[in-house]
Amino acid sequence: MIRLIGTFERSGKDETDNTEVTFTVRDNYKHLIKSLNKDELYSIRVDKARNKRTEQQNKYMWTLIGEIDKARNGDRSNDDFNIYIEALTRAGAKFTHLLVEPKEEVRNLLIEQFRAVQFVRRIKVDNKIIDDYKCFYGSSKMDTKEMSNLIDTVLDMASECDIDTTYWKDVFDIE
Numbered sequence: 545m546i547r548l549i550g551t552f553e554r555s556g557k558d559e560t561d562n563t564e565v566t567f568t569v570r571d572n573y574k575h576l577i578k579s580l581n582k583d584e585l586y587s588i589r590v591d592k593a594r595n596k597r598t599e600q601q602n603k604y605m606w607t608l609i610g611e612i613d614k615a616r617n618g619d620r621s622n623d624d625f626n627i628y629i630e631a632l633t634r635a636g637a638k639f640t641h642l643l644v645e646p647k648e649e650v651r652n653l654l655i656e657q658f659r660a661v662q663f664v665r666r667i668k669v670d671n672k673i674i675d676d677y678k679c680f681y682g683s684s685k686m687d688t689k690e691m692s693n694l695i696d697t698v699l700d701m702a703s704e705c706d707i708d709t710t711y712w713k714d715v716f717d718i719e
Contacts, residue, residue: 546576602683604716605695608702608709615705627701629660632680635697637690639680643667646675654679 550567558564569577580586609628613621632639644650646666654661659682667674683694702709 546579548573548576600716600718601691601695604712604718605683605698607712607716608698608707611707611712612698612701612705615707625660629662629680631694631698631701632660632682634701635690635694637680637682637686637694639678642677642679643669643674644677646673651675651677658682659684 548567548569550569553566553568555563555565606624609624609631610621612627613623616627617623641664642654644654651661651663654677658679660680662678662680664676664678667676683691686694699709
């Protein structure tokens with residue numbers, strides 16, 4: 545059985561007046577599509593894909609982030625949060641820069657308001673010392689496309705570390 549996720553593009557008629565339906569699917573399905581045979585009859589089912597991130601997807605992402613941390617840092621793994629920030633950065637996730645007073649309580653307020661906060665630099669502005677923070681809105685504020693991009697980025701990072709993502713995909717029953 546081959547399962548694909550795609551978007552409906554169009555329908556029309558072929559030269560013998562049969563109805564054709566076209567869906568656009570991601571390139572990562574190429575190997576599955578190549579296995580299809582034009583002489584076979586296939587049963588096709590079309591359902592709406594889930595349009596919201598599921599709790600299982602979130603657990604899957606964080607588990608992979610943990611596995612990436614273990615692969616990179618071995619026994620000293622405790623860098624999940626920085627790996628998450630790396631994934632957000634690589635995925636082009638939304639963020640803003642905030643310039644704030646260099647106080648711990650101000651930093652803590654940023655952490656309460658944003659999912660991920662990364663210290664960038666300390667600068668001097670008008671003879672005042674200011675901390676520059678990159679504040680990510682995080683996955684909980686992402687739409688489906690943005691979350692999908694983040695998960696794909698985490699999958700790329702896992703692949704770079706030779707992590708078998710199939711096992712965890714099965715554990716969390718991710719399609």
